[in-house]
Amino acid sequence: MRMLARRCAALCCSLVASGASAQQADAPQDSTFDLGWLADDDHGGLTITSGKTYNRVEGLPILFGPTYKGRLGRGDLTLSALGILRTAHGLHWDAENIGHKLSADWRMGGRRGVGFGAQSFDVVEKIEPWQLSEPDGALAAFFGKRDYFDYFGRHGARGYLSAFRGEMASISVGYGRERWSSRRARDVFTLFRDDDSWRVNPRVNDGLAHVVDFNADIDTRNNAVDPWAGWLISAKYEYGAGTFRVGDTRIAATEDGERKLEYGRVFLDLRRYNRISPKRQLNARLVLGGWVHGDPLPFERRFSVGGPGTLPGFDFRRVGIGTDVGQCSPESGSLPGRPAECERLALGQLEYRHELVSELFDVFNRNGIRVRGAVFRVKPTVVAFVDAGRGWLIGSRDGRLTYPAWSFPGFDTFRTDVGVGLDLGVAGVYVAKAVSSAKEPANVFVRFRNRF
Amino acid sequence: MTGKLAAGLIAAWIIAVPAGAQKPQVSLQMPEKSALATEPPSVRSSALITDGTMLDLLRNGFPARLHYRIERWSTGGWFDDIAAEAEWDVVVRYDALTKVFQVYRMVKKSTVSLGSYGSVLDAEAAFDAPFPAPIRPPKRGQRSYYNLVVDIETLSLTELDEVERWLRGELKPAVRGKKNPGTAIGRGVRTVMVRILGGEKRRYEARSGTFKP
Numbered sequence: 001m002r003m004l005a006r007r008c009a010a011l012c013c014s015l016v017a018s019g020a021s022a023q024q025a026d027a028p029q030d031s032t033f034d035l036g037w038l039a040d041d042d043h044g045g046l047t048i049t050s051g052k053t054y055n056r057v058e059g060l061p062i063l064f065g066p067t068y069k070g071r072l073g074r075g076d077l078t079l080s081a082l083g084i085l086r087t088a089h090g091l092h093w094d095a096e097n098i099g100h101k102l103s104a105d106w107r108m109g110g111r112r113g114v115g116f117g118a119q120s121f122d123v124v125e126k127i128e129p130w131q132l133s134e135p136d137g138a139l140a141a142f143f144g145k146r147d148y149f150d151y152f153g154r155h156g157a158r159g160y161l162s163a164f165r166g167e168m169a170s171i172s173v174g175y176g177r178e179r180w181s182s183r184r185a186r187d188v189f190t191l192f193r194d195d196d197s198w199r200v201n202p203r204v205n206d207g208l209a210h211v212v213d214f215n216a217d218i219d220t221r222n223n224a225v226d227p228w229a230g231w232l233i234s235a236k237y238e239y240g241a242g243t244f245r246v247g248d249t250r251i252a253a254t255e256d257g258e259r260k261l262e263y264g265r266v267f268l269d270l271r272r273y274n275r276i277s278p279k280r281q282l283n284a285r286l287v288l289g290g291w292v293h294g295d296p297l298p299f300e301r302r303f304s305v306g307g308p309g310t311l312p313g314f315d316f317r318r319v320g321i322g323t324d325v326g327q328c329s330p331e332s333g334s335l336p337g338r339p340a341e342c343e344r345l346a347l348g349q350l351e352y353r354h355e356l357v358s359e360l361f362d363v364f365n366r367n368g369i370r371v372r373g374a375v376f377r378v379k380p381t382v383v384a385f386v387d388a389g390r391g392w393l394i395g396s397r398d399g400r401l402t403y404p405a406w407s408f409p410g411f412d413t414f415r416t417d418v419g420v421g422l423d424l425g426v427a428g429v430y431v432a433k434a435v436s437s438a439k440e441p442a443n444v445f446v447r448f449r450n451r452f
Numbered sequence: 453m454t455g456k457l458a459a460g461l462i463a464a465w466i467i468a469v470p471a472g473a474q475k476p477q478v479s480l481q482m483p484e485k486s487a488l489a490t491e492p493p494s495v496r497s498s499a500l501i502t503d504g505t506m507l508d509l510l511r512n513g514f515p516a517r518l519h520y521r522i523e524r525w526s527t528g529g530w531f532d533d534i535a536a537e538a539e540w541d542v543v544v545r546y547d548a549l550t551k552v553f554q555v556y557r558m559v560k561k562s563t564v565s566l567g568s569y570g571s572v573l574d575a576e577a578a579f580d581a582p583f584p585a586p587i588r589p590p591k592r593g594q595r596s597y598y599n600l601v602v603d604i605e606t607l608s609l610t611e612l613d614e615v616e617r618w619l620r621g622e623l624k625p626a627v628r629g630k631k632n633p634g635t636a637i638g639r640g641v642r643t644v645m646v647r648i649l650g651g652e653k654r655r656y657e658a659r660s661g662t663f664k665p
Contacts, residue, residue, distance in 0.1 A: 222534060222537070275532040276531055276532065278532070282531075
């Protein structure tokens, strides 16, 4: 599909650039062209783009700079040198508002092949990007001043080797040397509730990290945005080592507030989409992650559950309903910003979708729902779902929060919820109710993309 | 009171929709029952690129790309499976020099010109006509259905182009004092939000009934 798109773009660019003489309306139909030579015409150019996010640390990051696509030897070369300007604090010109992202990637092969690349970056990164897809996170922050992520700064470089089979499967191994740092919430504009304060962006373990990662991805979905069938499997093992400042977190420190940490961490996101009839779907997701060896995980690599992306029946970063299996904070209290502290996580999500007969909505679809000339069409689908998940710490068994490395918490300790929603295609409105904590009130939330 | 007001607004909105306006749509035309195992369905469409916004973009030099994806699903087990799939594109481009719309269809490695036309209606008609989908039909006795998705986007319309269009069309008059700059900036923000929501892309779907050749 990407190849076809590239050929389309190449065709159009070529036609625009060359000003090829138009054929007349009575020209013979079905004349076939050889357009193979056009495939190399898209060489990139100047790019300006948003970072596809909006958050309390950066505001809207704007990436700009030159990009280049071309051939090098027998492979495709992609280069980009993007500067980052962040809109936080009124676009103030300071170190927190400036960053960069440089990358070089070389790939050889069509249906299957290998590649390698290098990156240099000074970026703001989400701690748990798997929880919620964009633009849901960005819109919640922009409109409602609710930021469902925590962030840290990554400044360094990374190199990697990869092998791929079409767009369906890839594996890679990479090595990075990165300085991780805490970032604070800044003065960021929101459309509503502008007088309220942002939730504190929690402190992380600042330090220089050496990271080796192994990644394997399989994606057989028929559509990435609205899949009806297929697998999505994303697995990652990470080995990290470095000296970190741990004084502001709950990791035991030496006298100078620092500690050498050497850890192993795995993460698995497994999704299966099933079509059970032309209008019905049953989809499932399993997320497992956590510490596997070495010292405790730094706070940049911890986990949590709860909130619209994982367990929507529970408020985001909810505490005070018994043992905190959402963020794994002890009974003595949470750290500022209620950071994710869990060293392991298990989450299961099951979702049933039923497309409704849309004759009623076709009245509205006749000319589409127009917003600034853009046309949105309604495609109503009823969604019913159930979720269960929790996080825990690793150590000697201690109540319902800490478990030995080789044991798994009982399912009766999981937070569970159920819910229903109406997804109109443009956006969906959902109601979720906690089951494991019956006194929790129901939550109403909006999602602009499928739940997973 | 509020309910009456809402009902009135909805009624007014429905009435305000031009009754004669042609509805953008795609459809699948199935072959005769005796040919279900030998012939693929044909794809028909109407009014996909003739509305104001798309036409405006086309006339400003942004080619339109219509990406077709058809899937044949087999049924019978616990879950339906994709038994076959095919993709192709139609590209429509306006040549400002000769003032004609050029239409191309790209299937696999073959690109075919469907002609050049003086009006957008004629260009639309060139690819609206029934086109046999390049997909393998099911074997006899295999219970199946087809699903077609058409994504329409304006090629080359990057965010840089969007900014340029905004500067040219809305902000420049504001800078010259002919327009309220606050409104122009507000429109720009709304444009960005519409793009975040995916409003720059259009998607149409069609599905056949379940059949057994």
